[in-house]
Ligand code: PEP
């Protein structure tokens with residue numbers, strides 16, 4: 003069978019056993035999305051919503067976020083739009099929302115931890131995402147999940163927002179898919195159990211690498227130790243994909259490794275379903291994947 007088949011203007015990629023591989027985009031806003039679509043993105047695997055919160059004076063309102071998410075969903079015209087809830091803290095801060103000073107911000111109050119500590123802030127965003135889901139194919143992605151308690155707490159807030167919208171008579175996608183990032187080693191180790199509680203995984207190799215190897219992704223002095231191809235990281239990745247498939251959920255990768263030519267053959271052999279990469283890397287990634295699939299035959 004052919005690795006490549008023609009479908010409209012964009013060639014879809016298939017494995018030898020006929021599974022379609024999606025090449026999607028990581029975006030930070032609408033401008034990125036335009037570029038991604040021009041470059042042939044088959045969806046959005048990661049919308050980093052923190053950029054809606056940064057470089058401004060005050061928090062974006064529910065209405066403002068809703069409009070951005072709706073526009074993105076409409077531009078995608080049925081293709082999947084994976085919206086990650088706010089991942090602030092770590093290296094990213096907000097001028098109008100002072101965070102406590104921490105000795106180790108990457109090990110501190112970041113992403114889902116911050117949102118769970120400030121449910122009002124979290125709800126504004128979840129309501130905006132849910133409302134936009136009436137206008138397209140939206141999926142929700144929770145970042146930095148390290149424990150079942152956090153996942154359950156996040157899902158509980160989401161359920162609360164859904165019943166609020168029900169009471170208000172606001173439409174949303176009742177079958178909206180909810181997934182989690184696998185970017186903390188504990189989540190990768192327990193992927194089998196997590197897979198039973200979400201609709202999809204997305205592997206964040208940038209954080210998974212830094213946390214597995216105890217090597218700060220921003221620190222030049224340890225950049226040689228920061229290796230997403232380290233066998234320990236690769237083993238966590240393959241275990242995560244296997245666990246996903248054993249539980250019949252798809253597995254995406256949205257970390258930088260997804261666009262790394264050296265990893266293409268391994269990730270395909272592991273069975274990765276979706277590669278989400280920066281808009282500028284889409285064409286090259288498609289080439290690597292097609293080439294890796296061709297060489298296997
Ligand atoms: C990752 O950690 O790999 C990821 C995709 O998320 P971010 O780079 O935004 O932390």
Ligand code: MG
Nearest residue numbers: 185206208209
């Ligand atoms: Mg991350």
